[in-house]
Amino acid sequence: MKKTPWFLMTMICVYACDKPVPSNLPPMNYSDLTGQQISFGGRADVDLDGDSIIDVRFSTLLVGDPLAQIDKEKYFAESRGGCLLPLDTNDNAPRMNLGDRILAADFSGHSWLSAASVELVQKVKSAPGSHHWEGKWAGSNHNYLPVQVRKNGQPYNGWIELSVDSMDEKIILYRAGISKIAGREVEAGF
Numbered sequence: 217m218k219k220t221p222w223f224l225m226t227m228i229c230v231y232a233c234d235k236p237v238p239s240n241l242p243p244m245n246y247s248d249l250t251g252q253q254i255s256f257g258g259r260a261d262v263d264l265d266g267d268s269i270i271d272v273r274f275s276t277l278l279v280g281d282p283l284a285q286i287d288k289e290k291y292f293a294e295s296r297g298g299c300l301l302p303l304d305t306n307d308n309a310p311r312m313n314l315g316d317r318i319l320a321a322d323f324s325g326h327s328w329l330s331a332a333s334v335e336l337v338q339k340v341k342s343a344p345g346s347h348h349w350e351g352k353w354a355g356s357n358h359n360y361l362p363v364q365v366r367k368n369g370q371p372y373n374g375w376i377e378l379s380v381d382s383m384d385e386k387i388i389l390y391r392a393g394i395s396k397i398a399g400r401e402v403e404a405g406f
Contacts, residue, residue, distance in 0.1 A: 243396045244393040244395055244396060245266065245393065246392070246393045247391060249377075254387040257276055259275040259276070262376060265365055270297060272294065272363060273296055274294075274389065276292070290337075291335070295330060302328050303332055304327075307333075307334060309326070311352055312359060313359060314406075315405065316403065318374070318375060318404060319373070320371045336353040337356075338350050339382075356379055360376065360405055363392075372397075373402045374395060393406070
């Protein structure tokens with residue numbers, strides 16, 4: 217009799233923690249990015265489809281303005297090889313949430329562009345010990361950067377899950393997914 221409540225509790229926890237996966241999505245290749253951290257001065261390369269070609273590079277850059285006495289530590293995502301990023305007219309990439317649709321065609325004021333570089337966030341230092349964070353990805357917590365890889369002229373949609381940790385001053389990469397079927401829309405995180 218004592219085993220039954222533990223068994224039921226275990227089953228309830230397993231069932232409750234299981235995320236429902238939409239059945240209409242294409243099969244995906246997933247990559248565990250193991251919580252890789254990009255602090256200022258660092259970089260990380262992501263190969264989405266396992267072909268040993270870098271698809272997205274995360275990097276940083278210091279931009280100083282001596283007249284305004286401001287330094288900006290910028291954090292970027294750059295598409296490489298056959299990878300594209302969706303950018304709006306201000307060169308911003310959408311910050312997507314779990315389940316948001318990523319379309320093969322241009323979407324929501326964003327166009328898929330190759331050789332794209334997008335500033336995710338920047339730390340602005342105006343005086344010793346004084347700083348603040350700016351950018352569309354500031355404060356992001358397990359959000360998704362949409363990506364698209366082109367193979368033989370066909371688009372394969374995917375995403376990279378990341379967070380911006382302003383307290384420890386770094387970007388954290390968790391995982392990535394890319395569709396195994398060309399031209400299909402995918403959902404961020406699935």
